[in-house]
Amino acid sequence: MTIELASAGDTEDPAAAGDRPSALDLLTQQVRDLVDAVVLTGVPQDELVEITAELAALTDRLRALRRTSRHPLAFDPEGVPRHAGNAVTGSANPYALPLVSRVTSDGTIRAELSFRQIHEGPPTSVHGGVSAMVLDQVLGQAVAVAGGAGMTGTLTLRYVRRVPYGEPLVATAEYLRTEGRKSWAEGRIALPDGTPLVEATGLFITPRLWTEGTAGSQ
Numbered sequence: 001m002t003i004e005l006a007s008a009g010d011t012e013d014p015a016a017a018g019d020r021p022s023a024l025d026l027l028t029q030q031v032r033d034l035v036d037a038v039v040l041t042g043v044p045q046d047e048l049v050e051i052t053a054e055l056a057a058l059t060d061r062l063r064a065l066r067r068t069s070r071h072p073l074a075f076d077p078e079g080v081p082r083h084a085g086n087a088v089t090g091s092a093n094p095y096a097l098p099l100v101s102r103v104t105s106d107g108t109i110r111a112e113l114s115f116r117q118i119h120e121g122p123p124t125s126v127h128g129g130v131s132a133m134v135l136d137q138v139l140g141q142a143v144a145v146a147g148g149a150g151m152t153g154t155l156t157l158r159y160v161r162r163v164p165y166g167e168p169l170v171a172t173a174e175y176l177r178t179e180g181r182k183s184w185a186e187g188r189i190a191l192p193d194g195t196p197l198v199e200a201t202g203l204f205i206t207p208r209l210w211t212e213g214t215a216g217s218q
């Protein structure tokens, strides 16, 4: 198999690097696969001890050179915030699903997703906090695309049905309105046929500090 990488000189902006995954994207996906494998492994104890030692050596290799700055925040052509280090969407963050969202013609944020067993809360179901994290993100994106980017002030959730993992689902969000520095959005995680599983409304507040021109300094 030939893997075409973005070159070392490419920026971290996926648009600038085209559709080619960077080496960091591939490492990140490999670590996600590793985490999935850890949750499900049944290999014997002595092999677990060996694997742990190998992973400790790899961890040391990665720590040999550490970033001194955060991954930058950028906006794609549709206005959706992109941040490689983000906990939900980050292409360079193994903890992220990652969630890939787009803006539909009517301004809705839409992301197709599938949770994994690592997201389990109640047996066979996704943890409610994980669903909340996804909804916080897509509601925040809906507000950002509408021009009112902010921090979450309140997020209200209604868990309607259990959320399965390992099945295709859809997260959507719509901007509702803005009053001063406050913007509202609503959204949901649903089955592909539209059956709602979790519904959310959120208030996002543009911090006074951002309007004073010190965005990103917090």
Ligand SMILES: CCCCCCCCCCCCCCCC(=O)SCCNC(=O)CCNC(=O)[C@H](O)C(C)(C)COP(=O)(O)OP(=O)(O)OC[C@H]1O[C@@H](n2cnc3c(N)ncnc32)[C@H](O)[C@@H]1OP(=O)(O)O
Residues within 6 Å of the ligand: 081, 136, 137, 138, 139, 140, 141, 144, 149, 150, 151, 152, 153, 154, 180, 181, 182, 203, 205, 206, 207, 208, 209, 210, 215
């Ligand atoms: C410039 C370019 C930037 C680009 C940027 C892109 C961003 C791209 C986003 C992508 C999507 C991410 C989506 C995930 C977003 C998170 O996960 S954010 C993390 C979770 N949230 C937080 O950590 C917020 C913590 N809280 C805070 O930092 C501050 O309390 C806040 C919310 C920024 C407000 O601080 P402030 O600007 O000093 O506001 P303040 O003047 O006290 O209050 C303003 C108004 O809001 C009300 N208010 C304040 N806090 C609250 C609250 N929690 N609940 C209800 N009302 C409140 C006040 O009562 C006041 O109301 P009015 O009197 O005007 O009617």
